[in-house]
Amino acid sequence: MTLFRSPFRRPTRNVARAMVIWAAAVSCAGTAFAEPPLINGxxxxxxxxxxxxxxxxxxxxxxxxxxxxxxxxxxxxRLINGEWHFSITKPDGGLCADGSYVPTVIGVMIDPVSLGGVVTTSSDGECPGSTLTSRPFQLHQLG
Incomplete structure (x- = not known):
């Protein structure tokens, strides 16, 4: 029979239980939903x-x-991989070598943090030898 009971035995067991509960809580927690930078204005x-x-x-x-x-x-x-994307089609935006006009697709990408972006223009392959051009731009908010 033990006359002396260690005062550290129960606290150690409680600490171990707390660690197991904490580990379970951390492993079951979902990833936090971070709001991406919006562009409004x-x-x-x-x-x-x-x-x-x-x-x-x-x-x-x-x-x-x-x-x-x-x-x-x-x-x-739409936000894709952290960048805002949109496109427009200009019905007569491309001029072919023969003088005819064809639709041009203009794609735009905007970084929501820097407000810098790239405009990509394509004549959508409707002209023989159609071209694809890209140029950077910088937005600034008015007001």
Whole structure:
């Protein structure tokens, strides 16, 4: 028969139980949903030829938005790999070597943090020898 009981035995067991509970809680916890940077407001490029009104939002599933131009077009936009993307088609935006006009697809990517982006234009292969061009741009928010 033991006359002396260690005062450290029960606390050690409780610490071990707490560690098991903590490890289970950490392993079962889901990843936190971080809200990606949204782009909302009226924006203009350095050349000041255009103004875009952009409205974006996110749900637990995806992020979407709309961009409208002062030049008369509107396009849906979507967040893909942390960048906002949208495209528009200009019906007569490409000029072929024979003088005919063809649709041009314009793709736009915007970094929501820096507001820098890239515009990529393609005549969609409708002209023989069609070209694909890309150029960077920088947005700034008005107001």
């Amino acid at each position: 009226v924006f203009q490029g350095a050349d000041e030829e255009f103004a875009w009104t952009i409205a974006t939002s996110c749900s637990q599933v995806d992020c979407n938005g709309t961009v409208s131009s002062n030049q008369g077009w509107t396009s849906p936009m």
